[in-house]
Amino acid sequence: MAENKGARAKIQRFGSYLSGMIMPNIGAFIAWGIITALFIPDGWFPNESIATLVDPMIKYLLPLLIGFTGGRMIYDLRGGVVGATATMGVIVGADIPMFLGAMVMGPLAGYLMKKIDEVFQGKVRQGFEMLYNNFSSGILGALLAIAAVLGIGPLVEGLNHALASGVEVIVGAGLLPLANIIIEPAKILFLNNAINHGILSPIGVEQAADVGKSILFLLESNPGPGLGILLAFAIFGKGASKSSAPGAAIIHFLGGIHEIYFPYVMMKPMLFLAVIAGGVSGVFTFQLFDAGLVAAASPGSIFALLAMAEKHSYLGIILGVLVAAAVTFIVAAIILKSGKQGEEDLSAAADKMEAMKGKKSTVTNVLNQDQVEANRPQEEVEKEKQAEEVNKIIFACDAGMGSSAMGASLLKNKFKKNEINIDVTNKAINDIPNDADIVITQKELTDRAKAKLPDAEHISVDNFLNSPRYDELIERLKK
Template sequence: MAQSNIKVGVQKFGNFLSSMVMPNIGAFIAWGLITALFIEKGFFPNEELAKLVGPMVTYLLPLLIGYTGGKLVHDQRGAVVGAIATMGVIVGADIPMFLGAMIVGPLGGYVIKKFDQLIDGKIKTGFEMLVNNFSAGILGGVLAILAFLGISPAVDAFTQALIVGVDWLVGAGLLPLTSILIEPAKILFLNNAINHGILSPIGAEQIRTTGQSVLLLLEANPGPGLGVLLAYWFFGRGTAKQSAPGAAVIHFIGGIHEIYFPYVLMRPMLIIATILGGMSGVFTLVLLGGGLQAVASPGSILAILAATPGNAGSYIANIAGVLVATVVSFIVSAFILKTGKQTEDLDEATRKMQEMKGKKSSVAGSIVTNKSALPQGVNKIVFACDAGMGSSAMGASLLRKKVKEAGLDIFVTNTAISNIPSDAQIVITQEELTPRAQNKIPEAYHISVDNFLSSPEYDKLINKLKDDSSAEGRTPEVEEVVESSQEDDSLLREENIFLNQEFNNKEEAIRFAGEVLVKGGYVEESYIEAMIERDNMTSTYMGNDVAIPHGTEEAKKNVLKSGFTVLQVPNGVDFDGEKVRLIFGIAGKDGTHLEILSGIAVTCSDMDNIEKMVQAKSAKELKAIIQGELN
């Protein structure tokens, strides 16, 4: 049990490190291309353009890693503090601080996250921006100083020790033994930490002095994985045999190494084949003097050839290193596949690999999720819609109330799909938006609903969360959601409430709502077309005879200030086959509309309130029903 927990912990750690690097691979490629092209021994030596190489590897890449690491922990504020702290390790060292950035970036995010939790609900209205900006600046500055004085020298010393160790391995002819660690590390998703955290900085130093480094091929060599896939192609069975050729192309040409991981997991003994293939490839590279003059990321044969020094000897050495690794891995894999009992369940092996990364895929009823069970220790639920200002805000308000009533310590928020935070554990969207949300953050538990106002999935989710909380024996500490009860007449005004309206179709109704917002000075006229576009993309029907038309995410720039219009349509108007009797036209800016929207959501979740609003005889009466939830 303890070994299993350690394995899971290592896998999660590896996945987190990978998440810091993968979004920034484009920057590594840019640095690699500029290096390969313009350094003294590059394809087109250019002293002026080569000046880009040093600053990119010294500042740009570590800052991006630190920024991303901080963002993974605490979104934008974490990213900013993580980047500030990363400057400390950069300036305090003489080598590229990729590993240092992997340490202080998340540390910066964690520190500002804890600070925000400490002061939550304690800042007086009007001082939020002041506190937010100064806290990020002060904490970031302190961490940068600490990183400069302490973390940077420690990481520098550690890296220098590794350099000595690598030099010793090269001198003793033992560098191939590194494959014993590197090849299994790929399966545990630690390859980015090893490759970009350790090998790349050392390799960059070697490139600076000798023009190339064999270290950059230790992890990037596609030969070991290619050998496994070719063996399955010739000697495998069933789905594994049929899919292996396509996987081999993706792996070798596309550089996506993780595609061969499920094939290894089907027969764990194949890890021996990858290790022996890796060792043989490294031995060949050392023997023939191979190496790269820039990082090959991803590990595609095309990237390797592009980063190879422009001489025949280097090309021969690098190609030979890949071929030898492939042949050895193929021979050993073929022997294992021919002599042992084969498992043909590629889907099960893929599932195991996705579990390592916290990703699954299943469909059950109206819940669409890529996890088969709720994640443990849920503390953040995100509602997402296209623009993040309407339907998701209403859904978040309803669930937040249920979470509070259940005594659960879980933060519930809303956002646009494009801005879903990386630490979201549960993501709730309308059914047609779920695939987009899954593509944005595949590691989360996804729930799709067709009615944000009265979906039964809310209660199902709350019950599951309560069961998990009880099973873990936790005593919830409920985070109080402080909502002002002060009425804001500038947002919900009686002159913007229209009774007894009749519309021929939904577009006519949406245009009417948009024109009210324009006349009220809430939006620019172009916002009306954005409201039509938004409803065409995904219906703004919310359930319970309610629709909330609003603009697209791109149209937020056309919002001058937050405002609402309410249209009472007693006879209803058709919204994609659904009868709508209440229409709330929304313009939201900087979240100032969310409080009233929350009240509207809670009010509209009860059909009795819907009937009261539909039958209201005056704007004042209808407004009072909504305001009842705000007071």
């Protein structure tokens, strides 16, 4: 059990790094998608002059941004600069857009720069710091760029072709809908950004550059399955799950924050079958109508899907979303209606977790129950001390742009009503600042947040939209 949990955490962490290189640059991808959709010869408003932007953006701008971001994730701006320089090597050394190459070279360059500095930086004599900094990064960047042109670029290009060919074989065999058997459960285990932006989007961008659209952009971003789950809870749910589902459905479907429906599925694991059925049905419909997007839709809102839709794909996209929602709703309704009476809802699950961890225990603890009870008095003392020293509260999610932003906004409003003047903001788990006093995450991500900042207080919630932890925290801080 512990080994499985550790393996899942490692996969999530790796996926977070992949998506972390793409997510900050989504605006650039969308800009490229808008220009492509509007001004290429088959676009809405063909314009030969403006269309000249398309190829340079996909070949140079987007990979360089990815490479810079990957290097910066490892070693701040210094790593980012070397990462972008090294990425230029794989761009020149290949004939296709080097997204995969950028995702390799950026972090690799940042890591090597960090290790070189650890060896030499402390030995540089006073007055020679700038000389060392500039020439060490310049020499490393040059060497990595040359290596990328001669060897890494062609190697990555071959791997890229193999992946693209594999996808084409799956599409050609009509088996693409079956990919959602893996995608839908993986999303709910918080690998959604890793799947969409770390795997599907890079391949999808290349397909869109070749044929003007890609169905791969629709595999993970389809809001239909989540909508079906939330509608089923709104009609057949109980307690807090029933009352919170309509609001969650609006945020999910219109706002594109998919993470909001994950706790509803995890509350009753049989519902994984519902989202899988909906996902498979939706992709089958997309495929049937030859639908696709010109660029990644992020967040996965119905508005974003329609904004990025290829000129002739609107009907197929709308039908695919509706079919996915309807199938998911039907299967989820059957599961909820056939469940035993007294089924746990969100608040009951939270109460049960409280009982397991000890009364008023808002901090997720890795100790077992006996240790929690034994340390209870000390924990209470520590909590009181922390409450007096709280200056910054961070909401953290995988990408730091969706569900965490929603949670931070909600808590800010609650603080304002209660006249509590404490800084509340949202970040990606990998970017949690060292001066955070309290870190709030969904419970599946708390272990990763604790590994990033073990000295902070960590509060675990089931649902960013509706958690009793917020009121508990407010009462504690008011005292």
